[in-house]
Amino acid sequence: MGAALRSAAAPRRLLGLIVPAILLVAWWLATSRQAYGLIPTPGEVVTALVDLATGDEGDAFSGRLPAHIAASVGRVYGAFLLAALAALPLGMLVGRLRWAHTLLDPLLQVLRPIPVTAWLPLSMILFGLGARSAFFLVALGAFFPILVNTIFAVRSVEPRLFEAASMLGVSPTRMFPKVVLPASLPGIFTGLRLGLGFAWVVIVVGEMTGVQTGLGAMIMDARQLSRTDVVVAGMVVIGALGFLSDALVLALGRRLLRWSPSHG
Amino acid sequence: MAEPILVIDKLGKRYGTVEALRGADLVVQRGEFICLLGASGCGKSTLLRVVAGFEAASAGRVVVSGKPVTGPGPGRGMVFQDYGLFPWLTVRDNIGFGPRARGLPSAEVARIADRFVETVGLTRFANAFPHQLSGGMKQRVAIARVLANDAELVLMDEPFGALDAMTRERLQDELLTIWAERRLTVLFVTHAIEEAILLADRVIVMSPGPGHIVADERIDLPRRRDVSSPEFNEVRRRLSAMLHSDHQREDAA
Numbered sequence: 001m002g003a004a005l006r007s008a009a010a011p012r013r014l015l016g017l018i019v020p021a022i023l024l025v026a027w028w029l030a031t032s033r034q035a036y037g038l039i040p041t042p043g044e045v046v047t048a049l050v051d052l053a054t055g056d057e058g059d060a061f062s063g064r065l066p067a068h069i070a071a072s073v074g075r076v077y078g079a080f081l082l083a084a085l086a087a088l089p090l091g092m093l094v095g096r097l098r099w100a101h102t103l104l105d106p107l108l109q110v111l112r113p114i115p116v117t118a119w120l121p122l123s124m125i126l127f128g129l130g131a132r133s134a135f136f137l138v139a140l141g142a143f144f145p146i147l148v149n150t151i152f153a154v155r156s157v158e159p160r161l162f163e164a165a166s167m168l169g170v171s172p173t174r175m176f177p178k179v180v181l182p183a184s185l186p187g188i189f190t191g192l193r194l195g196l197g198f199a200w201v202v203i204v205v206g207e208m209t210g211v212q213t214g215l216g217a218m219i220m221d222a223r224q225l226s227r228t229d230v231v232v233a234g235m236v237v238i239g240a241l242g243f244l245s246d247a248l249v250l251a252l253g254r255r256l257l258r259w260s261p262s263h264g
Numbered sequence: 265m266a267e268p269i270l271v272i273d274k275l276g277k278r279y280g281t282v283e284a285l286r287g288a289d290l291v292v293q294r295g296e297f298i299c300l301l302g303a304s305g306c307g308k309s310t311l312l313r314v315v316a317g318f319e320a321a322s323a324g325r326v327v328v329s330g331k332p333v334t335g336p337g338p339g340r341g342m343v344f345q346d347y348g349l350f351p352w353l354t355v356r357d358n359i360g361f362g363p364r365a366r367g368l369p370s371a372e373v374a375r376i377a378d379r380f381v382e383t384v385g386l387t388r389f390a391n392a393f394p395h396q397l398s399g400g401m402k403q404r405v406a407i408a409r410v411l412a413n414d415a416e417l418v419l420m421d422e423p424f425g426a427l428d429a430m431t432r433e434r435l436q437d438e439l440l441t442i443w444a445e446r447r448l449t450v451l452f453v454t455h456a457i458e459e460a461i462l463l464a465d466r467v468i469v470m471s472p473g474p475g476h477i478v479a480d481e482r483i484d485l486p487r488r489r490d491v492s493s494p495e496f497n498e499v500r501r502r503l504s505a506m507l508h509s510d511h512q513r514e515d516a517a
């Protein structure tokens with residue numbers, strides 16, 4: 001049954017390419033007429049991409065794509081990991097302990113709406129120009145989605161499950177590992193997924209802090225040199241990497257959360 | 265007579281200003297099948313939850329096997345109408361949850377779980393997760409989970425209320441078989457008169473405002489009971505009249 005569903009889903013997924021194809025044609029029609037327009041044609045972007053990846057032309061960007069990707073991927077996953085290490089325990093505390101909630105929730109609610117961009121100047125003062133600032137900003141982007149979803153997940157465990165566990169012999173001190181943690185895994189997973197997505201979203205802002213390598217740094221450099229073909233190529237690469245990274249996490253979730261009707 | 269398994273003595277329970285129970289008395293002997301029958305809101309669930317230890321009594325006391333109830337415990341197993349299964353555990357692991365929680369070695373846990381998976385006829389579904397099961401199958405898991413934990417007093421709050429008629433009849437049958445084989449004591453809440461007469465040794469009729477016990481009817485019909493027999497209908501008529509006079513009193517008030 002599963003295989004039949006999947007093979008039926010494959011052609012359907014191809015339908016998702018229709019709108020992008022239309023947009024691509026529109027882009028091409030809009031840009032190919034005028035020579036030396038500000039916006040590159042799809043063809044120019046592809047050329048830029050090939051040059052970034054393989055380095056035939058020999059300018060400042062040639063062949064540098066692998067290094068930029070490695071720097072950004074390392075930053076995104078490293079910062080995401082740091083954010084998770086901080087947000088998961090904090091979220092469980094704030095979600096389950098009344099005093100932690102009373103103490104910390106107002107502060108977190110005020111900090112949450114502040115955009116990562118607004119932290120940029122302060123971060124450069126606190127952490128200096130360069131890699132540490134970039135790391136901090138990306139981690140900050142991932143932190144709040146993980147935190148908010150963890151708090152919500154551990155708070156919304158069905159009360160019935162506590163009753164069931166206690167009548168089966170689980171003591172109040174064992175409730176957390178036996179009930180709260182497994183019951184809130186789907187919600188926590190959603191938070192991790194969103195957090196990783198946000199880390200990708202804020203990578204360009206994070207790399208505005210004067211780092212030398214990274215896709216964001218590359219886009220900023222290209223902008224100053226008016227190389228919009230490289231800017232768009234960078235955007236395409238970030239989009240593709242973010243998409244792949246999310247697909248990976250989703251596949252992982254599907255394996256680990258087989259029991260959950262919304263993931264399995 | 266032997267020591268009763270359950271003594272409920274002048275039990276009272278209030279939720280803030282709502283008085284859910286007042287002066288409820290009930291003595292249950294080991295091995296009895298008791299049905300609590302009454303209109304909605306008369307405190308059936310409340311009484312069961314106090315016996316389970318999920319709620320503290322506001323007045324009076326509940327004694328199980330000689331010990332006052334102070335909280336939930338493995339000796340008293342509850343079967344909820346909404347199942348209350350752990351969605352992240354397979355059928356087998358749900359059933360083995362209690363033995364594992366009590367720290368039995370894992371080989372023993374596996375043995376017990378497999379035995380009760382079989383008792384409720386779910387061997388083919390042992391590795392399925394709750395969301396893959398029908399309502400009747402989920403309720404079988406909930407019953408097996410309580411049995412696997414050696415509960416001697418099984419508390420059931422309208423356990424078959426959400427099931428279709430055919431599944432309900434099968435589960436009623438299976439429950440009676442398990443009850444007889446394992447010499448359980450069952451406290452079963454229902455608002456269906458027929459279900460009460462079909463299952464119970466004694467039907468306890470409750471009345472609201474605040475909840476208390478108005479009648480204690482022994483059902484002496486031999487099992488399996490025939491719902492279409494004149495004897496069954498006679499009992500049904502009597503209980504029905506009792507419940508209705510209750511409503512009339514309420515309406516008059």
Ligand SMILES: Nc1ncnc2c1ncn2[C@@H]1O[C@H](COP(=O)(O)OP(=O)(O)OP(=O)(O)O)[C@@H](O)[C@H]1O
Binds near residue numbers: 305306455
């Ligand atoms: N947690 C609670 N907080 C406040 N009032 C409650 C609570 N639980 C029950 N009550 C009240 O206590 C009374 C008895 O409720 P209970 O659920 O025991 O009735 P019941 O006989 O089980 O009814 P039903 O047949 O509808 O399940 C009702 O008036 C109800 O509103």
Ligand SMILES: [Mg+2]
Binds near residue numbers: 308309310421
């Ligand atoms: Mg009820």
